[in-house]
Amino acid sequence: MIDEDNIEDKDLDKKINRHFAGRAVRKDLTKSMKEGFNVPIYVLEYLLGMYCATDDDDCLEEGIERVKNILTENYVRPDEAEKVKSKIRELGQYTVIDKISVKLNEKKDIYESEFSNLGLKGVPIAPFYVKEYEKLLEGGIWCILKMDYFFDEEVKGASPFNISNLKPIQMPNMDMCEIMEGRRHFTKEEWIDLLIRSTGMEPTQLSYEVKWHMLTRLIPLVENNYNLCELGPRGTGKSHVYKELSPNTILISGGQSTVANLFYNMSTRKVGLVGMWDVVAFDEVAGIKFKDKDGIQIMKDYMASGSFARGKEEKNASASFVFVGNINQSVDNLLKTSHLFAPFPEEMANDSAFFDRMHYYLPGWEIPKMRPELLTDRYGFISDYISEFFREMRKHTFTDSLNKYFKLGNNLNQRDVIAVKKTVSGLIKLIYPNGEFTKADLEEILQYALIGRRRVKEQLKKIGGMEFYDVNFSYIDRETMDEEYVSVPEQGGGKLIPEGLGKAGHIYTVGHAGSGMIGVYKIENQVVSGSGKFEKSGVGSDREAKESLDTAFRYFTANSKSISGSIAIKTKDFLMHISDLQGIGLTNELAVAEFIALCSASLEKPVQESLVVLGNMNFGGTLMKVDEFADSIQVCVDAGAKKVLVPATSIVDFQTVPSELLVKVQPIFYSDPIDAVFKALGVN
Structure with a gap:
């Protein structure tokens, strides 16, 4: 008997390797290699994508051995920095793998590099590398380098180390035309499956609705100032994307933070995490705590406007906020006794203004717990490639896309409209990055966006009463003027007062x-x-x-x-x-x-x-x-x-x-x- 799913999987594998050669990797290789080498996943996947993008078992084994050898021989561990520097000196030339960042020394009119693990600073680097790989100036990239050593007594203050050859092992630049053109060769379903496999999950084991939830976890990576909340049972992989997939996200575990760390340090005059990362994710929301009394108020201001005031200055940043945490009881019981934001700390749990800033509430209880069969062994984009694609998409917007075909019902206030439009924009960026979609495609996204925002509003109604009464969300087809209403699945049952006659007394x-x-x-x-x-x-x-x-x-x-x-x-x-x-x-x-x-x-x-x-x-x-x-x-x-x-x-x-x-x-x-x-x- 022919396994049709397996044939489709292999066809999709062939298609991604044909249209995105060198940009894909088998995700099970990443997992097995990661266990042996403590290197960033995006570095590992770049090398695997270069040497192991093949279905030929012999070539695959050869590629794996080559990657192992490269990492074994050349990766600089921080505790071996002095040993590697000695090798460069004694051998005269040595190849290393390290993260390099570059700054312009305007006093000397030269570019100087800094090595993350090797601990070297002030190493001169040729200008043509900086011109070709601009990310060297934007926080740095991982590279494989040939290092020379020459000590000149007559030149004081000069580094004896020199870079004779440099090759990035991260994506040095992003060709968006490649993404836009490549997308045309995939159906909507294939592209969604490809994105989900790129996160390490196997889409054939997930329902259609759960696939959309998986995509929604990615919206904060492509949409600026997007506020997402996901609460659900333990073990559903809520924080995985923000910890492993992209080098542009940070996961704050434990919850405790300060205004200086998160927003702005008045003494150093530097913007905090919101200015350094694309996504700031808070793990275990129950533990969120600010040492500063005004911390939550500043967070609310930022979530609403993307700006915050410190001292006499107002600062802007584009980082999205993600709040993930656990619900330790059934959703039906929680809806009966409280509201779906109850796991947040006490100072937030009844603050309707804080939760009104949430653009989407992702129902974590609808996502299955992690099992071995949910992890993919098929091809997906290498992490560094997809994370750079996501970062580039933050420069685009599709917030006005729905205006051509639809308008939103009168129960949505301005915050609701902004939330829905941002969700629509984020999902279009993910599924239709080239902007090629139909009215039916847009309607599917719009319905999904309305459900997530209505879930927020239903909880606000429980917390804040009549101020948030308008929850009957709808949209109107501009062509037919038909109005469609959306409902939230979990609101249907679990009423406190059952139907039928009760007992006397x-x-x-x-x-x-x-x-x-x-x-x-x-x-x-x-x-x-x-x-x-x-x-x-x-x-x-x-x-x-x-x-x-x-x-x-x-x-x-x-x-x-x-x-x-x-x-x-x-x-x-x-x-x-x-x-x-x-x-x-x-x-x-x-x-x-x-x-x-x-x-x-x-x-x-x-x-x-x-x-x-x-x-x-x-x-x-x-x-x-x-x-x-x-x-x-x-x-x-x-x-x-x-x-x-x-x-x-x-x-x-x-x-x-x-x-x-x-x-x-x-x-x-x-x-x-x-x-x-x-x-x-x-x-x-």
Whole structure:
């Protein structure tokens, strides 16, 4: 039987080696060689691409041996620097592999090089090397060099070392025409697979949706000032791209940083990491911590504008921010009890302004955990080549590409529009770098971009309330004027309030916790034989919650006959348990809900299905107005309520509730606590 997938893999291997000769490498060779040589992966892959881009087993073995010999004989380890310098002196000439950076010494009018591992400085280098390989002046490149040694006593201060021959073993220059022309020979699917293989992953083992997630991890490398968040289970390779793929990214582990290190050092007057790297990735977001009090505020300013103020100066930088971390519980549970940004540290976790700067939330829980079969043994671009391609694409933009065919719906504010356009631009750079794509191609990208930004907005709604109510993201086809809406997969299920009738004595209420947040609570009551006692559990030491529940029981004992003459109090005990469904702390707005629940349990009649009670009362039964009424209605809808029992004192506040929200829930008004019982039980 013919393995069609294997044939397609080999065809793609042949195609990349034909159109990108010397730019591709078999990724399993990188992994095996990396274990034996502690050299940067982009250096290793450049050599493998030069000598091992073949399917001929004999030629491949010969190429591997050649690469091994080059690294063994010529790579300079920092701890062997003196030994290598001695060899150059004693032999007169010696070949080394090291990272070289060059500066112009204007006082002497010569170019001087500095060796990273060898530790040499001030070594003269011929101007034609600098002209041919400009990256020598831009932070340096790894090279294989022939070094001479000649000590002249008459020339003081001159280095006895000399470079007689230099050949880069990184990409010295980037020919973008090669990329643009080569892209035309690949289908969209082939190109996506090629990019994913270049990161070391095997695309045939991934679903189509996961492939797009893998591409999204690369957007910060091609898009300036892009803010990406990816939270998910451990072991899904969240930080791999930012640690291994590109020499232009830095991964901050542990999380602790300073404003001076990250943004600007006032004493040295130098820009920090955001000015030195294309991507600054924060590993384990739970540990992010600034020693400076204004650190998070400066980070927010930078994430919004790409600039920050230090002293009297305002500085600009283009580095993208990536936030990766772990979610240690199920997404359904997290959505029920909190929000998807909860793993961030406490000083950020409820800061809606900080999270509003996120352009995309990548759902890490949709990406499979790393397994051996997910690592590719096929050909992909060498790391140095693809990282230079990514860096060059940062000079281009496709943010206005969607304007020709589509416009965004009215639920997107300016920040939403910027986020979506930047994601669209980044994905076009990755998939269609030559700008050749169809309307259907663009629509696919636009839908994906809208989902990731809406995921951010859904969490902002949980954190910040009505300010972020507009989450019904859509786009309009300019030709047909048809409007399409996008939804977020994980928002579909996991409602706190299930459909269908509950048990008698059970009721849901929404109220303000001591923290000021609005929470959802379930009250359960049971009536047993006894002597009129009222026992409470789940309340802990919350004095105000206890007082509100006691108010309900006193009102119940005084007014039960107004509900039904069959209710017995002195021969029954009443057991109550309250559950804080979102873990934000108890509310003291419980009296009306508990009064209804006591009556429901006593009559053995459940309240109407999917009902939530709003409102509170004092010991005399006087109703109180609901604070933050629109936000409270929003919480009810998000929890799964279909009906909301509302005190008549809050009727005037209905004008603050958006009409789109009102159509999702049926308000039922009550004039006093006894009326509330009849309305809740569905008794006319």
